Amino acid sequence: MIRNPHKRRPYRYRVRSLIATRRIKPEILYITEFEAKTALKAKGYKVRQIKKIRLLRHQVCISYWNEQGGVCSGFFSYRIFNCWHRAIEELICGCLTLRTWQTFNWIMQSEFNYYPYPGEISISLNHQLQRRLSELQTNIIQSEISHPEVIKI
Numbered sequence: 522m523i524r525n526p527h528k529r530r531p532y533r534y535r536v537r538s539l540i541a542t543r544r545i546k547p548e549i550l551y552i553t554e555f556e557a558k559t560a561l562k563a564k565g566y567k568v569r570q571i572k573k574i575r576l577l578r579h580q581v582c583i584s585y586w587n588e589q590g591g592v593c594s595g596f597f598s599y600r601i602f603n604c605w606h607r608a609i610e611e612l613i614c615g616c617l618t619l620r621t622w623q624t625f626n627w628i629m630q631s632e633f634n635y636y637p638y639p640g641e642i643s644i645s646l647n648h649q650l651q652r653r654l655s656e657l658q659t660n661i662i663q664s665e666i667s668h669p670e671v672i673k674i
Contacts, residue, residue, distance in 0.1 A: 537628055538636065540579055540599075544612055544628065547576055550604045557583055560601045566593075600636055606646070613649050619657050626650055 539545040554571040561568045561583065572584040572592060581602070584594040599605045609629075616622040629650060633643050 537631060538579075539609070539612075539628060539632060542628055544625075545599075545605070545608050547578060547599060550576065550599065550602075550608065552576070552581060552602055552604055556603055557581075558585075560603075561585065561597070564597075564601060566595075598636065600638055606642060609646060610649060613646075613653050616653055616657070619661065622650075622654060622657055626654075 540547060552574055554574070557571050557574055558568050566585075567588045569586045569588050569590075572586060573582075574584075575582040577596075580596045580598055582594065582596055584592060587593050612625060616625050629646065632638070633647075638646070
């Protein structure tokens with residue numbers, strides 16, 4: 522049997538996360554023990570004290586003591602921590618043009634579709650994105666009103 526060397530693979534959607542696009546660099550995020558403890562408790566883990574936090578490329582490794590005194594560890598997504606949400610809010614505020622906002626909005630929509638965000642956090646981030654869009658649109662309208670002699674191409 523002869524194999525066809527030119528067999529084409531079907532197109533597969535490539536997810537572009539905030540880390541893959543280098544918008545957020547996990548090595549500069551700082552997760553405090555208090556923040557890690559509250560995030561794990563919100564996820565349903567019974568945490569008494571945090572032992573160690575290791576920041577990896579796409580996830581966080583946290584070792585902790587549970588309420589029975591045993592040592593547990595697990596890998597958690599950055600998306601459950603407040604420092605991640607603050608970094609996204611800074612990126613939203615950093616969109617200075619409509620084009621950068623559109624690119625960032627596309628990335629965020631794929632993030633929401635592919636990665637699990639808590640409901641209220643995804644809603645608040647969507648509201649911030651829409652608020653930033655309206656700010657950019659009003660800035661464009663105001664600049665057109667104040668400079669009518671500019672020729673549009």
